[in-house]
Amino acid sequence: MSPSCDPSWPADAEVLHDLQRRLGALQPPPWHPGTSAPELAAAAVVHDPDRGERAWAGAVLTRGPHVLAAEVVVGAVRAPYVPTQLSAREGPLLVAALEALGGRPDVLLLAAAGRDHPRHAGLALHVGAVLGVPSAGVTDRPLRAAGPPPGPGRGDASALVLDGAEVARWVRTAPGVRPVVAHAAWRTTGGVAAALVLAATTSVRTPWPLREARRLARQARADG
DNA sequence: GCGACAG
DNA sequence: ATCTTGTCGC
Numbered sequence: 572m573s574p575s576c577d578p579s580w581p582a583d584a585e586v587l588h589d590l591q592r593r594l595g596a597l598q599p600p601p602w603h604p605g606t607s608a609p610e611l612a613a614a615a616v617v618h619d620p621d622r623g624e625r626a627w628a629g630a631v632l633t634r635g636p637h638v639l640a641a642e643v644v645v646g647a648v649r650a651p652y653v654p655t656q657l658s659a660r661e662g663p664l665l666v667a668a669l670e671a672l673g674g675r676p677d678v679l680l681l682a683a684a685g686r687d688h689p690r691h692a693g694l695a696l697h698v699g700a701v702l703g704v705p706s707a708g709v710t711d712r713p714l715r716a717a718g719p720p721p722g723p724g725r726g727d728a729s730a731l732v733l734d735g736a737e738v739a740r741w742v743r744t745a746p747g748v749r750p751v752v753a754h755a756a757w758r759t760t761g762g763v764a765a766a767l768v769l770a771a772t773t774s775v776r777t778p779w780p781l782r783e784a785r786r787l788a789r790q791a792r793a794d795g
Numbered sequence: 796g797c798g799a800c801a802g
Numbered sequence: 803a804t805c806t807t808g809t810c811g812c
């Protein structure tokens with residue numbers, strides 16, 4: 572487990588808004604996975620309702636079904652939870668945990684929105700941009716985008732549109748369970764995000780790398 | 796037992 | 803997001 576984190580990050584709302592506008596306006600060339608399984612890094616943050624500021628970020632580097640590396644970082648969360656400004660709260664910790672991994676993943680997967688955001692730049696997009704690695708996000712529901720529900724079978728998907736553009740896709744990861752939202756973020760499209768989510772999922776609803784990252788973080792929280 | 800789902 | 807209680811189901 573690595574020390575703690577203290578990367579510079581937009582703590583001020585004005586600065587964050589400006590950054591979101593700039594990032595959201597960027598149209599970097601899209602990345603596409605190759606024929607072999609990409610090195611995928613996933614990270615997730617868990618909090619502690621009692622010890623308010625303390626938070627743990629778990630991260631795993633994976634390739635196919637294998638875990639290549641795992642890290643947990645502990646830190647203080649300064650910013651309060653404000654819908655739309657999740658990156659100010661969890662960004663620093665996620666970046667620290669992903670950097671602790673030490674590898675050079677092909678793509679990032681985070682429990683957050685990407686281009687489905689008021690300024691088209693949610694947390695998943697921020698983290699990808701800051702680290703310079705293509706990224707995608709996964710959440711239970713869209714932030715602003717809207718679209719029809721997907722079909723009932725695993726793999727069925729439908730477009731989630733915001734301001735006339737597809738920014739995410741509803742994806743049914745297992746038959747009969749509520750679909751998840753696969754978010755296009757830094758240099759990825761809804762289609763790529765959906766494919767990544769499906770590739771990282773089997774019978775359980777949420778991608779296993781994300782569950783593993785969260786499990787590690789919770790473990791560290793329990794250990795003190 | 797673990798995960799989905801309610802709330 | 804977190805916690806807790808409980809049900810259903812593989």
